[in-house]
Amino acid sequence: xxxxxxxxxxxxxxxxxxxxxxxxxxxxxxxxxxxxxxxxxxxxxxxxxxxxxxxxxxxxxxxxxxxxxxxxxxxxxxxxxx
Numbered sequence: 001x002x003x004x005x006x007x008x009x010x011x012x013x014x015x016x017x018x019x020x021x022x023x024x025x026x027x028x029x030x031x032x033x034x035x036x037x038x039x040x041x042x043x044x045x046x047x048x049x050x051x052x053x054x055x056x057x058x059x060x061x062x063x064x065x066x067x068x069x070x071x072x073x074x075x076x077x078x079x080x081x082x
Contacts, residue, residue, distance in 0.1 A: 004048060011041045 022030045041064025068075040 007044065008041070011044065012037060
């Protein structure tokens with residue numbers, strides 16, 4: 001289950017990167033790319049939520065990532081458990 005969590009972040013980023021590759025004059029194609037990435041993300045979140053709910057609400061464990069660390073300051077990127 002924890003392996004799917006980065007997909008919630010990566011899917012919109014991939015959709016954004018693909019939308020940058022579409023020429024500005026191809027608005028119809030750009031619209032399809034945006035709707036496809038939004039639709040996939042919505043279905044993924046909905047499906048994951050249903051699966052999580054049906055399997056006794058298992059707590060998701062993830063580790064934090066240290067972005068910057070010095071003697072006086074530490075910046076970490078962490079997620080709270082669900």
